[in-house]
Amino acid sequence: MSFSVCVYCGSRPGADPEYMADATALGEGLAQAGMRLVYGAGDVGLMGAVARAAQNAGGDTFGVIPAHLLAREMGKRDLGRFIVTENMHERKKVMFMNSDAIVVLPGGAGSLDEFFEVLTWRQLGLHEKPILLMNTAAYWGPLAALVDHVVTQGFAEASLKEFYRVIDTVPAIMSALETARA
Numbered sequence: 424m425s426f427s428v429c430v431y432c433g434s435r436p437g438a439d440p441e442y443m444a445d446a447t448a449l450g451e452g453l454a455q456a457g458m459r460l461v462y463g464a465g466d467v468g469l470m471g472a473v474a475r476a477a478q479n480a481g482g483d484t485f486g487v488i489p490a491h492l493l494a495r496e497m498g499k500r501d502l503g504r505f506i507v508t509e510n511m512h513e514r515k516k517v518m519f520m521n522s523d524a525i526v527v528l529p530g531g532a533g534s535l536d537e538f539f540e541v542l543t544w545r546q547l548g549l550h551e552k553p554i555l556l557m558n559t560a561a562y563w564g565p566l567a568a569l570v571d572h573v574v575t576q577g578f579a580e581a582s583l584k585e586f587y588r589v590i591d592t593v594p595a596i597m598s599a600l601e602t603a604r605a
Contacts, residue, residue: 425483426604427459429522431537432469433530442529445559446472448593449526454482456597458604461522463514464488464505469528474502487517515540524553524603526596529562538566538587545586546579553603554587555596563589 436443450473453460460477463470464486477484484502489510508514515537519525527538544550556563567589573579590596 425457425459426524426600427461427485427522428453428600429461429518429525430473430528431525431530431534432462432473432528433534434463434465434470435468435531436472437469437529439560439562441560442469442562443472445557445593446528447476449473449528449557449596450476450478450482451480452593452597453477453600454480456601458600459483459485459503461485461487461518463518464502465492469530473528478502485521487514487521489514519544519550522552524555524600526555526557526600527563528557529559535566542583542586546583553599555599556587556589557593557596558589558591561591 430449432446433442446469450460454477460474460482462474465471465488466474474484474486485504486502487506487508489508506517508517519541525541527534538554541552541554545554556566558564570584574581574583588599590599
């Protein structure tokens with residue numbers, strides 16, 4: 424089985440064109456490296472961009488979407504594998520269980536929820552998968568500052584910051600994924 428990368432990202436394009444450009448570059452990079460994309464199966468926003476780019480570059484794609492979001496996120500049914508779940512919890516579980524690493528592109532509340540869930544699981548020792556934040560246009564700077572604040576205020580050990588990496592470019596993300604695959 425190929426190395427699989429779970430990508431959490433926005434179902435909207437965001438305000439900065441760099442977000443879509445990096446989503447496209449990541450999808451292409453995953454395909455060119457022979458890594459399978461595991462994502463939320465939407466055909467909108469950054470989700471659609473990363474999936475279309477991976478497909479156009481000949482990559483393997485695995486999408487997971489809950490039934491209640493099929494219309495809203497325009498479920499992309501032409502993927503290598505397309506799974507419809509009953510709810511969001513099942514979606515997140517299937518995506519996580521079918522991946523070897525996690526990349527979080529810019530996104531909203533859903534992406535934040537997904538990030539904090541896998542970060543918490545890592546903190547609790549439930550997995551050792553790499554968690555990489557794609558810091559397009561410094562998007563995740565405020566999140567990293569928040570985690571620093573949580574640590575300095577005594578609500579988490581400093582080791583929490585070691586469980587994820589903030590990375591500024593797609594080539595650096597791909598390099599980190601290649602290291603994880605080795």
